[in-house]
Amino acid sequence: MRRPPVIQPSETFVFGNSYLDTSCCELFNSEYKLSCSLTPKENEILTYFIKNEGKTLTRERLLNYIWGMSAEIENRNLDNYIYFLRKRLRFIQSNYRIKTLKGTGFILEKIDDTKNS
Numbered sequence: 001m002r003r004p005p006v007i008q009p010s011e012t013f014v015f016g017n018s019y020l021d022t023s024c025c026e027l028f029n030s031e032y033k034l035s036c037s038l039t040p041k042e043n044e045i046l047t048y049f050i051k052n053e054g055k056t057l058t059r060e061r062l063l064n065y066i067w068g069m070s071a072e073i074e075n076r077n078l079d080n081y082i083y084f085l086r087k088r089l090r091f092i093q094s095n096y097r098i099k100t101l102k103g104t105g106f107i108l109e110k111i112d113d114t115k116n117s
Helices: 040-051 059-067 075-091
Strands: 012-015 018-021 026-029 034-037 096-101 105-110
Touching: 012 040, 018 040, 034 075, 040 059, 040 075, 040 105, 059 075, 059 105, 075 096
Parallel strands: none
Antiparallel strands: 012 018, 018 026, 026 034, 096 105
């Protein structure tokens, strides 16, 4: 049985040079004037990452929060959503990324551009 969608009030989250408008599922880069649409599920996952910026989110924690504890979802579904979110962050040239912490989980972090200097 699927959970009914939770209707959240509209919020805008700013992180680095990017922002997410949850009401229209749009991801923007204010510096380069780029944007892209997200699916409702991508919107929900990215919102969770932003609310937990800098914190390690385990696969289990993400699966439980996004789909619920009783959902029968395959691990690869989460990987696909993470893949597409990374692609969208790169497309808008965000200075944030979702990094995999091998054996631990994922983290939303600012890209350290001092390494390129």
